[in-house]
Amino acid sequence: MKKPDWLRVTLPHGSTYQRLRKLVREKNLNTVCDKARCPNICECWSKGTATFIILGEVCTRNCRFCAVQTGRPAPPDREEPLRLAQAVNELGLKHAVITSVTRDDLADGGAALFAVTIQEIRKVAPSCTVEVLVPDFMGNKESLRIVLQAGPDVIAHNLETVPRLYPEIRPEARYRQSLDLLEEADGFGSSMLTKSGLMLGMGESRKEIKVVMKDLAKIGCKILTLGQYLSPGKNHAPVVSYIPPERFQQLKREALALGFLKVEAGPLVRSSYKAEALFYDTSG
Secondary structure, three states: OOOOHHHOOOOOOOHHHHHHHHHHHHOOOEEHHHHOOOOOHHHHHHOOOOEEEEOOOEEOOOOOOOOOEEOOOOOOOOOHHHHHHHHHHHHOOOEEEEEEOOOOOOOOOOHHHHHHHHHHHHHHOOOOEEEEEOOOHHHOHHHHHHHHHOOOOEEEOOOEOOHHHHHHHOOOOOHHHHHHHHHHHHOOOOOOEEEEEEEEOOOOOHHHHHHHHHHHHHOOOOEEEEEEOOOOOOOOOOOOOOOOHHHHHHHHHHHHHHOOOEEEEEOOOOOOOOHHHHHHHHHO
8 A cells, every 4th residue: 555645754864863873872772763663763863762672672472563573582681771771861861761572481571671770760860750661461460560669650551453453463462461451550559650552554443443442541541642553564464544644633532532631643653652742741
């Protein structure tokens, strides 16, 4: 399918973009921006923002929407949290977003390294707020609790798509398990915000989208992102439809009416897009 005009993005430019690119390489860090081929890399890096990936660059799952490499990962790098915290400090970030590949090979799913990363950022850059985008930890509530006890300001977990498409798009995940994680996180602390995201254009119906938004609102999810799915390659799930900007705005209005505090919706929106603004607009 030919991409519509509203999906055009700008090319990399500016000194801030180049500085961040150099720092990521020097610190041997991974970012969602390049590993997952995010269409907003130019905009975000030019503004000095990035979403960092911990626990390596190889994922143990094979989701059909994701560009991240799959296979057998190397053991976790125990020095990674400190290097990441130093990068956050050098960039002068006000809000850091940390995610990871899924590590089903680890007993705790990588929860301990998430916790250490949060703690290192608190030490090195104490004024920086921290948002973590976590995997489902295979439903292990103790792993989730390890991350929650480290005190992130936002804990996010993406449902990605509607339940009917899970066997095709997220075959190793479970819709109810992901919802349960968000509900558990929401009940942990009143000051912590919960967040989730959906990719649209995979063949879901309008009714199915509304059901998922209602499910998230019911379990207390505070922030929602809605974006257009873009297939990373021929071996991934194809794009079934391109959702026009006006439809995204309609969905945003519907989501806000359901009780979400903040909603970011648009063709190029991703789960960590404008994360800093969403957090500070929500928390005040």
